[in-house]
Amino acid sequence: MQDEPGRLDRRKIKIAARGSQERRRHARVPLQLHGRYWSEATGENACRVIDISPGGARVLCRMPPREGTRIVLMIPGLGRVEGQIVRREGQEFSVSFLTTARKRDKLADAITWRFNKDRLGLEEDRAAPRKPGRGRARILLSDGVVIQANVIDVSVTGAGFECLERPRVGERLRVGEMSGRVARILDNGFAVVFDPPEAKANDPEAA
Numbered sequence: 721m722q723d724e725p726g727r728l729d730r731r732k733i734k735i736a737a738r739g740s741q742e743r744r745r746h747a748r749v750p751l752q753l754h755g756r757y758w759s760e761a762t763g764e765n766a767c768r769v770i771d772i773s774p775g776g777a778r779v780l781c782r783m784p785p786r787e788g789t790r791i792v793l794m795i796p797g798l799g800r801v802e803g804q805i806v807r808r809e810g811q812e813f814s815v816s817f818l819t820t821a822r823k824r825d826k827l828a829d830a831i832t833w834r835f836n837k838d839r840l841g842l843e844e845d846r847a848a849p850r851k852p853g854r855g856r857a858r859i860l861l862s863d864g865v866v867i868q869a870n871v872i873d874v875s876v877t878g879a880g881f882e883c884l885e886r887p888r889v890g891e892r893l894r895v896g897e898m899s900g901r902v903a904r905i906l907d908n909g910f911a912v913v914f915d916p917p918e919a920k921a922n923d924p925e926a927a
Contacts, residue, residue, distance in 0.1 A: 748773040749835045749876060755795035759785050769795060774828040776803065776816045784813040791815060798830050836874045840896035860894040861887055869909060882909040 748771040757779070758764045767781035777793065785791055789805045793815060801823075803815040819827065840857055855871045859881065872880035879895070887893060887910060891902045900914040 747876075748776075748778070749831065751831065751835050753795050753797070753834070755793060755798075757781065757785075757791045757793045759789050759791045761785065761789065767793075770812070772798075772831055774817070774819075774824040774831065776806070776814060778812060778814050780812050782811060784808050784811060790818075793817075797834055798827065801827065832875055835876060836879070840874070840879070840898055857881060857895050862892045872906075872909065876914075878903065878911060878913045880906060880909065880911045882906075886910060 750771045751769060753769045753772075755767055755769060756764055757767050762783055762785060765781055765783050767779050770778045770780055772778075779793070785805045785808070787805050787808050791803055791805065793801045793803060795801070801817050801819060803817045805813050806816045807814040817824070817827070837855070857869050857871055857879075859867050859869055861867065867883055867885045869881035869883035869885075872882050874880075878900070886905055887902045889902050889904060893900060893902065893912065895912065895914075898914045900912045903911045903913040905911075
């Protein structure tokens with residue numbers, strides 16, 4: 721029995737949607753971190769991560785491993801990740817991580833936190849266990865008022881904040897180096913959507 725054309729189209733749409741979600745989840749972010757890698761052939765060597773995602777990284781070092789080499793990448797703040805070299809060019813190499821789904825999720829949280837910590841000027845909550853989404857942020861509202869808020873969660877494109885103040889939806893604001901707008905009001909605070917880089921460059925309030 722042949723599938724109906726409509727059923728096939730819906731199946732293709734679902735498959736395409738899953739693929740799109742996977743690509744977004746594994747999108748690399750520019751995050752330069754010093755670390756070390758180990759391989760059986762070269763031993764332990766210093767390296768620097770150029771960009772990274774939960775699925776892999778691009779790394780700079782003096783002695784890049786050969787394609788196909790299994791390595792262990794050790795990055796302060798992100799931990800120890802096993803992977804395989806998939807590309808080598810000059811002093812750079814690309815590594816595909818060999819991890820479980822649970823490890824990828826934890827790595828995604830850690831990458832997101834490190835990526836946002838400096839650019840948002842977040843202060844880590846030292847009294848609480850260190851984990852993504854915990855910290856304090858200084859937020860500048862459009863009328864010049866500065867408020868302090870706890871970070872609920874944070875991603876590359878936005879963040880949620882916990883505080884007593886409730887800016888209006890759509891209000892412009894700044895968090896550290898990032899500009900954005902209030903997207904919605906939460907029970908205990910509000911959510912912000914950050915401007916994309918090109919919008920930030922043209923934002924008159926981003927001086």
